[in-house]
Amino acid sequence: MIKVKNLVKKYGDITVSNHLNCHFEKGKVTVILGGSGSGKTTLLRQLTGLEKPDSGSVYFNGLDLTTFTKKKLYDTRKKMGMLFQGSALFNYLNIFENIAFPLREHTKIADNIIKTIVTMKLEMVGLRGIERLMPSQLSGGMTKRVGLARAIVMDPEIIFYDEPTSGLDPISTGVIGKLIKDLNHALKITSVVVSHDIKSCFRIADNIIILFSGDIIAEGTVEEIKNSKDLRVKQFINGEPEGPIPFTRTDKNYLDDILFE
Amino acid sequence: MEIAATLGRFTLNRIQILGRSGIFLFAAVFQTFLPPFRIRRLVKEIDFIGSKSFLIVFVTALFTGMVLGIQGYYSLSRFGAQAALGIMVALSIIRELGPVLCALMVTGRAGSAITAEIGIMKITDQFPALEMMAIDPLKYVVSPKIFAGIISLPLLTAFFDLVGIAGGYLVGVKLLGVNEGAYLGKMTAAITFTDIYGGILKSLCFGLLITWIASFMGFTAEPTTEGVSRATTNSVVLTSLSILIIDYILTSLLL
Numbered sequence: 001m002i003k004v005k006n007l008v009k010k011y012g013d014i015t016v017s018n019h020l021n022c023h024f025e026k027g028k029v030t031v032i033l034g035g036s037g038s039g040k041t042t043l044l045r046q047l048t049g050l051e052k053p054d055s056g057s058v059y060f061n062g063l064d065l066t067t068f069t070k071k072k073l074y075d076t077r078k079k080m081g082m083l084f085q086g087s088a089l090f091n092y093l094n095i096f097e098n099i100a101f102p103l104r105e106h107t108k109i110a111d112n113i114i115k116t117i118v119t120m121k122l123e124m125v126g127l128r129g130i131e132r133l134m135p136s137q138l139s140g141g142m143t144k145r146v147g148l149a150r151a152i153v154m155d156p157e158i159i160f161y162d163e164p165t166s167g168l169d170p171i172s173t174g175v176i177g178k179l180i181k182d183l184n185h186a187l188k189i190t191s192v193v194v195s196h197d198i199k200s201c202f203r204i205a206d207n208i209i210i211l212f213s214g215d216i217i218a219e220g221t222v223e224e225i226k227n228s229k230d231l232r233v234k235q236f237i238n239g240e241p242e243g244p245i246p247f248t249r250t251d252k253n254y255l256d257d258i259l260f261e
Numbered sequence: 262m263e264i265a266a267t268l269g270r271f272t273l274n275r276i277q278i279l280g281r282s283g284i285f286l287f288a289a290v291f292q293t294f295l296p297p298f299r300i301r302r303l304v305k306e307i308d309f310i311g312s313k314s315f316l317i318v319f320v321t322a323l324f325t326g327m328v329l330g331i332q333g334y335y336s337l338s339r340f341g342a343q344a345a346l347g348i349m350v351a352l353s354i355i356r357e358l359g360p361v362l363c364a365l366m367v368t369g370r371a372g373s374a375i376t377a378e379i380g381i382m383k384i385t386d387q388f389p390a391l392e393m394m395a396i397d398p399l400k401y402v403v404s405p406k407i408f409a410g411i412i413s414l415p416l417l418t419a420f421f422d423l424v425g426i427a428g429g430y431l432v433g434v435k436l437l438g439v440n441e442g443a444y445l446g447k448m449t450a451a452i453t454f455t456d457i458y459g460g461i462l463k464s465l466c467f468g469l470l471i472t473w474i475a476s477f478m479g480f481t482a483e484p485t486t487e488g489v490s491r492a493t494t495n496s497v498v499l500t501s502l503s504i505l506i507i508d509y510i511l512t513s514l515l516l
Contacts, residue, residue, distance in 0.1 A: 050393070085386070088386040102394045
C-alpha cells in the first residue's frame with residue numbers, strides 16, 4: 001500500500017526522519033510507536049503529503065507521492081482518511097454537517113442519501129442521535145469518535161490515526177482501539193496508527209514500527225517486537241526510566257554545566 | 262557592526278513578511294476564479310462582515326454627523342456662513358470620515374474576529390484537516406473573506422454617508438435652526454461625482470486591506486493561545502494604522 005524509501009527530513013540541525021525505509025501492508029493495522037519527539041508524527045505527515053521530505057520517496061499504490069502536483073495529491077487524498085490528535089472538527093458546524101462535509105464538497109449526492117450515510121457512519125462509531133449537537137458539547141472520547149466517523153465517510157482505502165487514544169480514559173481508549181480493529185476487519189481498510197500507548201498498540205496492531213530520535217530501531221509483528229532482544233526496544237515497551245534511551249537530552253556534562261558557567 | 266547586522270536582519274525580515282503576505286493575497290484572489298465557486302461561503306462572509314456591522318456603523322455615523330452639525334455650526338456662524346453647514350457636513354463625511362471611520366469600526370468588529378477565528382482553526386489542526394479532505398484552505402477560508410470585505414465596505418460606507426448627513430441635518434436644521442433649503446440644496450449642488458467616487462475608491466481599498474491583514478495575521482499566528490491573542494492585537498493595530506496612512510496617500514493622489 002505505502003512504501004517509504006530513504007526518507008530524510010530535517011528541522012534546522014535536528015534530523016526527524018533519518019533515511020527511513022519501511023512499508024505499510026494493505027489491509028493491515030501498522031502502529032508507529034515512539035516517545036515524544038521521536039519523529040512519528042512527522043513521518044505520518046510525510047506519508048499523507050502534508051509535509052514534503054527533504055529527500056526520499058513515499059510510494060502510495062506504487063506512485064511517488066512526493067512528486068505529485070497539488071491536483072493529483074488532492075485526488076489521492078480522497079482515498080485517505082485521517083483522524084487528528086485533537087479531532088480537528090469544524091467548530092462552527094454541528095456534528096451532522098461535520099461528517100457530511102466531505103460528501104457535500106466532493107460529491108453531488110442528494111440530501112436524503114447524505115443523511116442515510118451520516119447516520120450509518122455514526123452508528124458505526126456508536127453515536128447515533130447526536131447529529132444536532134455542536135463539537136464543543138462533546139467529551140474528548142466522543143469527539144474522537146465523531147472525527148473517526150468523518151474520516152470514513154468517503155469510504156477511504158487507508159486511514160491515518162494521529163495519537164487516537166492520547167488523553168482518553170481507559171474505557172474510551174478501549175472503545176477507540178476496538179473501533180480501529182473493527183473498521184480494519186469490516187471495511188478492509190489499511191490503517192496506520194501513530195501512538196505511544198503500548199498496551200492498546202499490542203491489542204490492535206498487526207505490524208509495529210518503533211522510532212527513536214528519527215531512526216527506525218525495530219520493525220515486525222507484535223510477537224517479534226515482544227520477543228525482541230534489542231535493549232532499546234525492551235526499555236521502551238516496558239516503560240523503564242533507566243536504559244540505553246537517555247532521559248536527558250543534552251550532551252553536555254552535568255557537572256561541567258553546574259560548576260563552570 | 263552588531264547594530265548594523267541587527268538592523269539589516271530586522272529589515273530583511275520585515276521585507277520577507279511583506280513579500281509572503283503579497284503571495285498569500287495573490288494566491289487567495291487567484292483561487293477565487295477557479296471552480297468550484299463558493300457562493301454560499303461568500304454570502305455567509307458578507308453577512309458577517311457587512312450585515313452584522315450595520316448597527317455599529319449606524320450609531321457611529323449618526324453621532325459623527327451630529328457632532329459635525331454642532332461643531333460646523335459653531336465655526337461657520339463666526340463668519341455668518343451657517344448656510345454652508347450642509348456642504349461642510351457632507352463633504353467631510355463623504356470624502357473622509359465615511360470611508361475611514363467605517364473601516365476602523367469594521368476592523369474592530371470583524372477584523373479581530375477573522376484573525377481569532379483563523380488562528381483558532383490553526384491551533385486545532387483544521388487546516389491540515391481541510392487539506393486531508395482535498396480542500397484548499399486558502400480558497401475555502403480566506404478568499405470568501407477577502408471578497409466579502411471588498412463588497413461590504415463600499416456598501417457600508419454609502420450607508421454611513423447617508424446616516425451621517427441625516428445626523429447633521431437633525432442637529433443643524435431641527436435643533437439649531439439652519440434653513441432646510443440651504444442645508445440640502447447647497448449640498449446637492451456642491452457635491453460632485455469626484456467626491457463620491459473618491460470615497461468609494463477608498464472604501465474598496467480599506468475592504469481589501471482589513472480582510473487581507475486580518476487573514477494573513479491569523480494564518481501566520483503562532484499556534485498557541487498566546488500567539489493567537491498577540492496576532493489579534495497586532496492585526497487590529499496594524500490594520501488601523503494602515504488605514505490612516507493609506508487614507509493620506511489616496512487623498513493626496515486623488516486631489
